[in-house]
Amino acid sequence: MTEAIAIAADDVQARTVAETMLGLITDDGHVEVAQAELARLTGLSARTLRRALDRLREAHWISVVREATPNAPARYDLTDLADVAQAVGLKPRREETTAVSTTGTGVLSAEVAADPIGAVQPGQRWLIDPTLLQAGSNIRGDLRVGPEFVETIAGLGVLKDIDVYPTLTGLVVLDGHRRHRAAIEAGLETVPVRIVDVAGELERIGLQLTENDAHEHTSAVDRARAINQLVLMGLPAAELRKRGVKASEATLARRVANASQEVAELGESVNLGLDDLAKIAEAEADLPEDIAGMVVEEIREAPGKIDHFLERARDEARRRALYEDEVLDLRQQGFTVIRREDFEEGFPKTNQYLWNLVDEYDNTVEPHDNCPGNAAYVSVIGSGDYMRAQTCFVCMDYASHGHFTREDRARTTQEVDRAATIEANRQAAQEGEVRRTWIKDVLFKRPLPKDTALLEMPVIYNQAQVSDASQAKGRALVDFDAMGFGLTMSAAQAAKARLAWCIGVLEGGMGRDYWRSRNGERFDSLVQLYLRTLEHWGYPLGEGEEAFCEKVEAAPAIITWGPRAGEVH
Structure with a gap:
């Protein structure tokens, strides 16, 4: 079982999230809430909220009963937290409902906006505070709401109705996402909305994908997310083709849709296609986090060399894995493992390879296990399928332990050249594969x-x-x-x-x-x-x-x- 971490008393973010979720708890000890709504209630950014939720899960204060899906928010179990809330100083936070001016029969109140089922009917038109509307999902990740558009909305207002549909949790925007966003940024008190019958999520996403493709407004990342949603909802291949989706794009779209925000931002900033983004997303999933971050930045600087950068990153990841496996094996055998740089700092004056050491009788010093200077370092040589770990056994400060070299020698330029040759050969082999x-x-x-x-x-x-x-x-x-x-x-x-x-x-x-x-x-x-x-x-x-x-x-x-x-x- 994973050891639980402790939530510190000064971890304000985690405690704010915990208290907010306690305020939403149901009789069965569960909370069903979207992260967007939880972010609104806590005032935290999406990234900060995710990190706080991760800490709560690691502390075993909450657990996930059901992961979020395109059609339903995540469901959390707060039974354990409810039992210890008072002991750890947590008090449930509940949002106070404030009335919105209802002057005029055409203005919807906050209460109706929060619980519209039965209170509004398709075809009706209302005025409503734009902050009471839920943005809903749109396959276009960047709505491109510029300052000029916001200024126009601030001066003229929203002239065309925003289409919304009622749900159990409120009114959700179906069409008019840009107008909705701009109205909020412009600080409008009310916007006109039209109540509509919502199409199925599948039809809505497919329609948006077709329309945005026709107007060339969809980025590769947005397109990938839309295609992936359609596939997850079970849309047949024939129907995908009708919406302009090639057979090969479904697999690529899944990789891109599940990639990190850094990869998505990279696709937007350097205008990469779906094929290239899929390569990067696949590599990101396989590579260590630091190497993946490094290769993303390299591609951002020179997108034309994607294949070279990815091959080099994979090569570096393989080298690291070989190195770490060999180091672990040596330590389990009782060896002191050092860095090659630590050895070379004193080589050849104070540090030496075992094969070059003898005792006072000119006998080899091996076995060397009981010597205080006994150590080993690991190098990874070769490239591609010929890459392997190489262990060198050495003695640190050999003279103080009664050892001698077979001959007096110093590091030569030949050894430096040999290291350079090995590196150049590795680079040439790597580039040859690409x-x-x-x-x-x-x-x-x-x-x-x-x-x-x-x-x-x-x-x-x-x-x-x-x-x-x-x-x-x-x-x-x-x-x-x-x-x-x-x-x-x-x-x-x-x-x-x-x-x-x-x-x-x-x-x-x-x-x-x-x-x-x-x-x-x-x-x-x-x-x-x-x-x-x-x-x-x-x-x-x-x-x-x-x-x-x-x-x-x-x-x-x-x-x-x-x-x-x-x-x-």
Whole structure:
């Protein structure tokens, strides 16, 4: 059972929520209330209210009997809280009903607005304080109520009736959400309303979705939420299609609709489509909170590099998980686990690897369990499927424990270069995965660019620079064999197969360390031509790919094909 937290005496927010809910409690000890209404009663913002409710749940003061749905508010059990309320100094808070001026038969009172069933009929028109109306749901998250619109409403009033429908908890706005919001901001005392028969939630959302799509007022986030609501309500696929919803959008919409507010705000601020938002939402659900927050900010700064940022974030999450699992295993075995930085601060002067230590008789110091300096640190090496945790066993302040090094040595630039090489190789492998995915999922799924021959001819001319084995490996990376095994069905398919063959030659020759220029200047020029061509076709280069191109472009150009191939010009 989860240990309960304590609600401090100075936790005013949590206690305010608890006292307000006690004021709403029914005979069975339950409270059924929407968070929007609870926020109004407590005066707390939606986010602050959610956090206060979480603390009350963790303290076991309240429990959730039924989660909120699109058609009903959440239901809470306050039985335990009611039993201890007096002991912890809680007093139920009940809202005092204040009468609204009812001069003139056309003005609805606050009492009728709060309990309209039977008191109003469809077709009637009334005047009412706009703050007494419940906003209801609208698939458009941003109503775009600007200062100019509010000024117009303040000067002229609401000229067109706001359609509302009666419920057990009050009058709810069906149509006229912008006018309602603007009237409240303008401080109007009354607005005209028309009582209507409410359509089913499903029909209402579907109608709003169709109308807003037609007027291009719906953002990707709003559209996703609307589609998800329709799916949850059981609308068949055929009916979804009638409302302009593609079959593939339902799954994407569910991910986006359930994403955090940060992702929703990102979609609005940089105008991302449903596909990209779904990628981010899926990653957010899988990634640790800090990494997810970091990648959202990176995408906000450079939305064109979404795939690169997400791949790097997933890579970082995998690295962290491997690291934490290995550290936990070592600690369970009794090892003192330190950070690599802690070890390197004293390496090699005071800290050393066990394999480089001997005792006074030149014998190895292992086993080393009883030494006070015994420790270990964990590194994560490799990338993608080849990522793994590596443990290094060390001795801290080895000389004070009677150990000696096999040789006097210092940290060299070679070790620093090795760390840089490992990092660069990891980055190149990471970017290669994104690049090849883009080629298969984007480039080969659309008509080819007209200038593919400008890449193909140099590759065909220089293919001998790459071994047959490497070429075969490269073609496998871009799924060349899946393109008909040499049996082309059309000229377009043949052109794609030819381009895939050329790309396979380059991918096979590059490897993860192409940035080291191990294949010579001519091959470097081919790779630079390849990357810049992909960029010209719409692929966003990664940081390592861009740096390699700039390095090659800073050197004299090498002719890559024709009678003068290999010459510098």
